Amino acid sequence: MTDIVTFGETMLRFSPPRGDRLERARTLDVHAGGAESNVAVAASRLGCEAVWLSKLPDSPLGRRITAELRSHGVRTEVTWDDREDARVGTYYLEHGSEPRATEAIYDRADASVTTARPSELPASVLQSTSVFYTSGITPALSSTLAETTEALLRAAGQAGATTAFDLNYRSKLWSPAAAGEAYESLFPHVDILVAAERDAATCLGREGDPIEVANGLLRDFDFRTVVLTRGENGSVAVNDGEIFEQATYDADTCDAIGTGDAFVGGYLAKRLDGGTVQDGLAHGAAAAALKRTMAGDMAVITPAEVEAVIENSGAEISR
Numbered sequence: 001m002t003d004i005v006t007f008g009e010t011m012l013r014f015s016p017p018r019g020d021r022l023e024r025a026r027t028l029d030v031h032a033g034g035a036e037s038n039v040a041v042a043a044s045r046l047g048c049e050a051v052w053l054s055k056l057p058d059s060p061l062g063r064r065i066t067a068e069l070r071s072h073g074v075r076t077e078v079t080w081d082d083r084e085d086a087r088v089g090t091y092y093l094e095h096g097s098e099p100r101a102t103e104a105i106y107d108r109a110d111a112s113v114t115t116a117r118p119s120e121l122p123a124s125v126l127q128s129t130s131v132f133y134t135s136g137i138t139p140a141l142s143s144t145l146a147e148t149t150e151a152l153l154r155a156a157g158q159a160g161a162t163t164a165f166d167l168n169y170r171s172k173l174w175s176p177a178a179a180g181e182a183y184e185s186l187f188p189h190v191d192i193l194v195a196a197e198r199d200a201a202t203c204l205g206r207e208g209d210p211i212e213v214a215n216g217l218l219r220d221f222d223f224r225t226v227v228l229t230r231g232e233n234g235s236v237a238v239n240d241g242e243i244f245e246q247a248t249y250d251a252d253t254c255d256a257i258g259t260g261d262a263f264v265g266g267y268l269a270k271r272l273d274g275g276t277v278q279d280g281l282a283h284g285a286a287a288a289a290l291k292r293t294m295a296g297d298m299a300v301i302t303p304a305e306v307e308a309v310i311e312n313s314g315a316e317i318s319r
Helices: 035-045 060-071 123-128 143-158 176-189 197-204 210-221 259-272 277-291 303-311
Strands: 002-007 011-015 029-033 050-057 075-081 090-094 103-107 129-135 162-166 192-196 225-229 235-239 242-246 316-318
Touching (some): 029 060, 123 129, 129 259, 143 162, 162 259, 176 197, 176 210, 192 197, 197 225, 210 235, 242 277, 259 277
Parallel strands (some): 002 129, 011 090, 129 162, 162 192
Antiparallel strands (some): 090 103, 235 242, 242 316
């Protein structure tokens, strides 16, 4: 039995050295990153058997991505695209410092993953997994992926897996109205919803007290669990009539990209290990704090580091 299977796009990220601008950089650091593979890496490094599903060009760039994920213990189940014009999505990240903002420039149109259909993916892995995870980035990439995302969520649920979905709204991909409509069409197939507070407000019109927002989502869409992340204000969750709250852990930020994915990976890994919802929130918060201290999109962490963050802080609150 696999612990967790994730599905989505992974891109290559190119970043100039800190303090340099893209328009004058002579060297670029290269990292692989994508919401679903970031979650798989975090979960794998915390002891889970993790599988990442996707479609990539059969090229050195595609193999660069699978090699990096495998180096973190993630099993890659990839459909290889052998078309001459097959491509992998990329983005360019220029780190800013006050008063200059960090800027991301995406070049992901027509990437191989946007053509992925259920029939060409090794979907048999969904028949023997405890959790299936994907995010709202994936259906935003193409109409084909929107259909595939729904099909995989449905298939995983029918096979008995717990399905988890993070809104992960990206304004560069679609409008709030289009995103909200797409999210709600997927909700009948979702057991665990993770949503940034700002995304719930922007795309679902859910504003106000975070506990009321989480309870409203759980009630209206019959989720098993709703986790609402609140940036520096921590997170809240509702599950089986109980309310849980979690503060953030202090961290010196080297690179904030992938923080939310580390949180999800930490949360799901602890729940898969038999932890309570409160345990999951604490481990998610600790994984997120550790991720902020390292370059790249992935949380290259250990269970001992996560436990140390929790033990040395005492920031968890439940009620």
